[in-house]
Amino acid sequence: MSQTLLFNARGERIALGPELGRGGEGAVYTLPRDPQRVAKVYLTAPPVEQGQKLLWMAAHAPSGVEKLAAWPHEVLHEGRAGGPVRGFTMSRVNGYKPIHLLYSTASRRKEFPAADWAFLVQTALNCASVFEELHAVGHLVGDVNESNLLVSPKDATVRLIDCDSFQIRAESRVYRCEVGVPLFTPPELQGQSFGGLERTSSNEGFSLAVLLFHLLFLGRHPFTGVFTGQGEMTPERAIREFRFAYGRNARALQMAPPAIHLPLDTLPVELTALFEQAFAPEASRTGRPGATAWYRGLQTLARSLRTCPQEPTHKYPQHLAACPWCQMMVTRGVAFFTHPRNQAPGPQGFTCGFQEIEPLWVEAQRLLSPNLATPVPVAPMPALPERLPEDLQTEVDRVRQASLAMLVGGVLTTVGWWVLVLASPRLGQLVLVPGCTLLASASVLWWKGRRELRLPALVAEQQGLLHQAEAGLAAVQAEYERFKEELNRLAERARQLLHGLRAEYGKLQPEYEAEQRRQLQHREALQREQFLRNALIEDQEIEGIKQGLKSNLVRYGIESAYDVLKEDVRQVPGFGAVRSARLVAWAKEVEKGFRFDPGLAVSEAERRALISHFLQRKASLRSRLEAEVAPLRTWSAEMVKRSGELAEKVEGAQQMKMRATLGMPAAQAAMEAALKPRVWEDRRYVLGLVAAVVLGGLVGLVTRATGVAEPAKVATPPVAQEQVEPEKPADVLPQDCMARERATTAAPVLERLAAGSHLEVVAEEGGWRKVVLTSGREGWTGPGCWSTP
Numbered sequence: 143m144s145q146t147l148l149f150n151a152r153g154e155r156i157a158l159g160p161e162l163g164r165g166g167e168g169a170v171y172t173l174p175r176d177p178q179r180v181a182k183v184y185l186t187a188p189p190v191e192q193g194q195k196l197l198w199m200a201a202h203a204p205s206g207v208e209k210l211a212a213w214p215h216e217v218l219h220e221g222r223a224g225g226p227v228r229g230f231t232m233s234r235v236n237g238y239k240p241i242h243l244l245y246s247t248a249s250r251r252k253e254f255p256a257a258d259w260a261f262l263v264q265t266a267l268n269c270a271s272v273f274e275e276l277h278a279v280g281h282l283v284g285d286v287n288e289s290n291l292l293v294s295p296k297d298a299t300v301r302l303i304d305c306d307s308f309q310i311r312a313e314s315r316v317y318r319c320e321v322g323v324p325l326f327t328p329p330e331l332q333g334q335s336f337g338g339l340e341r342t343s344s345n346e347g348f349s350l351a352v353l354l355f356h357l358l359f360l361g362r363h364p365f366t367g368v369f370t371g372q373g374e375m376t377p378e379r380a381i382r383e384f385r386f387a388y389g390r391n392a393r394a395l396q397m398a399p400p401a402i403h404l405p406l407d408t409l410p411v412e413l414t415a416l417f418e419q420a421f422a423p424e425a426s427r428t429g430r431p432g433a434t435a436w437y438r439g440l441q442t443l444a445r446s447l448r449t450c451p452q453e454p455t456h457k458y459p460q461h462l463a464a465c466p467w468c469q470m471m472v473t474r475g476v477a478f479f480t481h482p483r484n485q486a487p488g489p490q491g492f493t494c495g496f497q498e499i500e501p502l503w504v505e506a507q508r509l510l511s512p513n514l515a516t517p518v519p520v521a522p523m524p525a526l527p528e529r530l531p532e533d534l535q536t537e538v539d540r541v542r543q544a545s546l547a548m549l550v551g552g553v554l555t556t557v558g559w560w561v562l563v564l565a566s567p568r569l570g571q572l573v574l575v576p577g578c579t580l581l582a583s584a585s586v587l588w589w590k591g592r593r594e595l596r597l598p599a600l601v602a603e604q605q606g607l608l609h610q611a612e613a614g615l616a617a618v619q620a621e622y623e624r625f626k627e628e629l630n631r632l633a634e635r636a637r638q639l640l641h642g643l644r645a646e647y648g649k650l651q652p653e654y655e656a657e658q659r660r661q662l663q664h665r666e667a668l669q670r671e672q673f674l675r676n677a678l679i680e681d682q683e684i685e686g687i688k689q690g691l692k693s694n695l696v697r698y699g700i701e702s703a704y705d706v707l708k709e710d711v712r713q714v715p716g717f718g719a720v721r722s723a724r725l726v727a728w729a730k731e732v733e734k735g736f737r738f739d740p741g742l743a744v745s746e747a748e749r750r751a752l753i754s755h756f757l758q759r760k761a762s763l764r765s766r767l768e769a770e771v772a773p774l775r776t777w778s779a780e781m782v783k784r785s786g787e788l789a790e791k792v793e794g795a796q797q798m799k800m801r802a803t804l805g806m807p808a809a810q811a812a813m814e815a816a817l818k819p820r821v822w823e824d825r826r827y828v829l830g831l832v833a834a835v836v837l838g839g840l841v842g843l844v845t846r847a848t849g850v851a852e853p854a855k856v857a858t859p860p861v862a863q864e865q866v867e868p869e870k871p872a873d874v875l876p877q878d879c880m881a882r883e884r885a886t887t888a889a890p891v892l893e894r895l896a897a898g899s900h901l902e903v904v905a906e907e908g909g910w911r912k913v914v915l916t917s918g919r920e921g922w923t924g925p926g927c928w929s930t931p
Contacts, residue, residue, distance in 0.1 A: 146183070146228060150216045153223040156181065156231070168229065176231075181218060182306070183229035193217070193227030195310055195317035200230065202312070204279045208233045210272045211302035235301045238292035241265070241353075242693065245361040247478055248678045248701035254295050258479045259467070260447050260457040264298040266357040267440040272300050273350055274433035280311035282341055284319025286326045286349035288356065288693065309341050316340055324378045325363060325697075326352050330426040332382045347430030351420035354436060358413075359404050360478060363697040364388060364421060371396040376715040377697070386421040402476055402699055408466050410446065410459055413439045451761065452754040455479040468758045471751050492753045494650040494760050502767055506640050509774040510633045514626075514785035517792035530597070530807055537595050544588035551581030556834045563842035593896040598817060599879040599927065600807055603887060606926025608802035610909070615795035622788045629781055640770055647763045654756045661752060666738045674704035677732045684728050691716050703729035873913075875899045876930050881921030885910035892921040 148156045158181060159172030168184040188196075200214045207213045212232040219225040243253040244265060250257055269291065276283065283290070283302065290304040309319040320336045328348035331339070355364045367387025369375035375385070380397070387397040388406040399405075406414050416439055420430045443459060450456035450465040456479060458465050471477050496503070529535065554577025562570025661668070679692055679701060698714045700706060706729035711722040877897045882889040885907050893915050895901070901923075905912035909925035 146220055148181070148183070148218040148220065148228060149223045149225070150218065150231075151223055156216075156218055158183070172234075173231065178234055179215060179231050180234045181229055181231045183218065187220065187226050187228060191317065192306070195312075196227055196230050196306060198312045198317070199305070199308075199310060204275075206275075210275055210300075211305050213305050230306065232305070235292055235303065237296065238294050238301055240289060241269075241291040241293050241300070241357070242288040242361070242696065243680075244293050245356050246680070246696045246701055247360055247476075248675065248705075249680050251480065252678065254293075257295070258455050258457050260444070261298050262357050262360075263440065263444050263447065263457075265293055265300060266354045267437065267444055268298055268300040269353060269357070270350070270433050270437040270440055272302060273346075274437055276302070276308075277343060277346075277433055282309040282319070282343065282346045283349070284309040284341055284346070285321045285323065286346065286353055287323040288353075291353070325381075327381070328426065329382050329384060329423075332378060343432060344426065344430045347420055347432060348425070350433060350436065351417060351430065354440075355417065358409065359388075361696050362400065362403060362699070364417070366697050367392070367400055368398040369396060370398065374715075378715075384421065384423040386418075389418055389421060400699055402470065404466060404470075408459065408462065410439070410443055410461060413443060450754075450758075452757040453479075453750070464762065465758065468754055471755065477751055492651075492654050492756045492760075494647070494654070494756070496644070496648060499644070499647060499764060499767060502764075502771055503640075503644060506636075506767075506771045506774060509771070509778040510637055510640075512629075512778040512781045512785075514629075514782060515789040516785075517622075517789045517796070526803075528811075534597050534600075534807055537591065538597060541588060541591040541595055544584050544591050547580060547584030548588055551577050551579075551584050552828075552831045553577070555581050556831055556838075559835050560838045560841075563838045593878070594894055595878065596880055596891065596894050597807065598877065599894065600887075601817065602877055602926040602929070603880065603924035604802060604926065606909075606924060606929055607887070608799065610925065611795065611799035611802045615792070615799055618788070618791045618795045622785075622792055625784065625788055632777075636770065636774065640767065643763055643767050643770070647760070647767075650756060650760055650763070654752070657752055657756075661749070665740075669738055670733070670736050671704055673736045674707065674729070674733060675702045677703040677729075679703075679706070679725075682728065685724055686721055687725065691721070703732040707733070873901050873903050875901055875923070875927060877927065879923050879927035881913065881915055881923055883921065885912075885922045887924065889922070892919060893917065895923070895927075 148158070150156055157174055159174045162170045162172060162180060164170070167188075168182050171181050171183060173179050173181055196214050196217050200217050203213050203215070212235055214230040214232055216231045217227055218229040218231065220228040239253055243249040244257060245262060254261070273283065285304070285307045290302060290307075292301045292303060293299070294301075307319050307321055310317040318336075318338065318340055320339075322331075322336050324332065326349040328345050331341075331345060352364060355362070363377055364386055365377050365380035367380075367385075369380075369385075375397075380387070383395075385395045385397045386392060387399050388403070389395075392398060406417065409417075416431045416435060419425060422428075446460045447457045448460050450458065450468060452465065452468060456465050456467040458467065467478055530538065554573055556577075558570050558572070558574025558577050560570075562574055679687075679695055694714050694716055695701065695705075695711075698709070700709050700711060700714065706725050711717050711725050712719070717725070875895055875897055879895045879897075880891045881893045881895055883892055895915075901913040903911050903913055904920060910922050911928065912920055912922050915921050
């Protein structure tokens with residue numbers, strides 16, 4: 143069949159070279175005269191509007207667009223210049239491959255063998271950049287899909303093709319894109335005809351988000367997952383119903399990601415928020431993230447990537463604590479990234495022994511037993527004197543002498559009264575008058591001596607200080623004991639945790655050796671798996687399974703004969719019983735070609751995967767040990783500091799108790815003996831004397847009445863006039879006390895204060911009260927002075 147004669151706008155005939163490829167609407171040819179360009183020739187003449195669109199695009203190519211897309215360069219006319227439009231020339235894209243071959247794991251190993259996840263992130267970043275440049279001049283890709291983007295295996299640069307289908311804004315006119323792929327179409331456009339439809343930047347935001355999701359999540363579609371509800375959930379239906387399988391609301395929407403998947407939170411929060419926003423139900427109203435937002439988020443992700451210490455081909459974001467690719471390799475047995483021919487530098491063996499963590503372990507044991515400060519024992523307390531000081535003893539003796547005189551006076555008064563009543567009034571008066579005089583004078587001296595006696599106030603004051611010191615000491619000692627109990631409890635809990643981690647660390651080497659033996663025992667199964675994984679569906683011609691259905695299989699993680707035999711193919715939309723049976727039959731036919739090689743050792747990839755797994759566990763355990771030990775350093779220092787503070791408090795309380803004890807004027811026995819009242823000072827003795835006097839009077843009356851005896855008239859001793867106590871003021875001293883020059887028991891005594899004294903309190907300090915004395919001076923009274931005796 144002869145080729146159509148094609149001319150450019152200048153009337154130059156354009157000769158075509160060999161055909162490079164053919165699609166549904168046209169074929170692409172080389173240009174012998176211009177090897178840097180190719181020509182796309184439509185199989186049939188396009189509509190007039192399409193020709194006008196191409197003419198405008200060729201005349202208004204954006205600056206630098208050839209680095210981004212295969213933009214129309216010259217329009218080709220049929221028969222003559224200005225004739226019907228039949229095609230256009232464009233830049234030739236050499237060395238680039240379809241983007242779906244990159245994000246599909248099986249095809250990536252073949253077409254992009256050196257690509258790791260950082261390469262996919264960079265490709266996503268370049269995609270966002272290309273879309274950003276195109277959107278900046280008002281155009282949209284429109285028909286975003288996995289076939290109209292090409293990627294360079296060298297540097298991850300991206301080129302757009304099929305530019306003649308773009309939605310072009312030509313000043314006041316818009317040339318629409320009238321085609322589209324359902325799996326890249328937003329919910330609001332699902333099921334609609336694209337003819338005459340003008341797309342918006344928000345519509346394209348959905349398509350771009352799906353494309354980027356494919357790249358970052360290794361071919362997974364964001365709306366493809368496990369549906370837990372009733373009926374079949376196709377990706378198109380999931381898109382219409384906003385069932386984002388990886389989103390935070392996936393469970394409420396009865397969706398879950400596939401069994402083998404990269405979690406959404408692998409990405410930084412900024413990117414996860416962009417995906418949530420792009421796939422949210424309200425996005426059609428509020429708008430979706432544009433290419434610029436994606437570019438910034440992906441740029442941050444690219445800068446945050448780090449290399450796995452166990453497997454150099456693994457890259458992941460810095461915010462993750464562990465390598466997700468190692469985890470999936472261990473839990474799912476899938477190695478997503480491997481170096482070509484497994485020659486990448488990496489771990490060559492695994493050893494694990496306690497000597498590697500011994501310094502850390504020794505440090506932990508030392509920190510768990512901190513050198514706590516203990517209170518210094520108080521020096522033995524010197525013995526108090528067995529006798530009171532001379533001045534105090536003189537006061538006590540004076541009171542005792544007055545007390546004894548009171549006794550004698552009381553006895554004489556009673557006897558004289560009885561004699562006066564019953565015997566001789568004259569003789570009775572001779573005994574009664576001296577007795578009353580002695581009793582009265584002795585009582586005055588006794589009362590005065592008691593008021594001036596300093597010993598009770600001193601003892602009360604020191605006992606108050608002693609009780610206060612003993613209470614403080616008991617409280618501090620209890621606090622110290624509680625501190626030690628809490629320290630021991632925390633240390634024991636940490637010790638048990640560390641012992642558990644150490645025991646787990648010790649199991650690594652035996653478990654590794656056991657896995658090595660298992661690998662050797664299962665070499666045939668491993669070789670069979672590798673053989674089947676190398677049989678890619680993409681490379682095979684299978685009856686009834688075209689490229690669209692193959693793409694669906696990739697989205698569900700089914701890329702090789704191994705996947706076909708392992709997964710349920712019927713879960714993939716478009717695969718009923720017939721197609722599933724054909725696919726399984728193909729995989730089984732491939733399996734028949736497997737031959738086990740007994741001499742072939744375990745593959746390097748499997749060996750390194752095992753080593754990487756155990757190195758990761760080892761590093762994780764060591765990190766956990768270090769994470770437990772790190773706070774122990776601060777904790778141990780704080781415990782030592784706190785124990786020192788508590789020890790100082792205990793020592794201070796002990797010293798206070800000693801000072802209070804040494805402040806006593808004499809030993810306890812001496813003070814008790816001095817302060818113990820005499821028998822006749824007891825109230826019962828006084829009542830007895832009164833009763834004897836009253837009884838004598840009664841006897842006299844009875845005798846006088848019966849005439850037995852006439853009682854002598856005895857002058858009634860003068861009764862001391864009852865003193866009316868003044869009304870007590872607000873501050874009344876409850877017991878005898880000593881007023882001192884300063885607020886300490888070591889200060890000189892200014893005055894002795896009697897119980898019931900009315901005092902004006904002018905200041906307080908540490909339990910001591912400063913009062914105004916009768917002399918007008920001011921003195922200090924101790925804490926014991928104001929306690930009720």
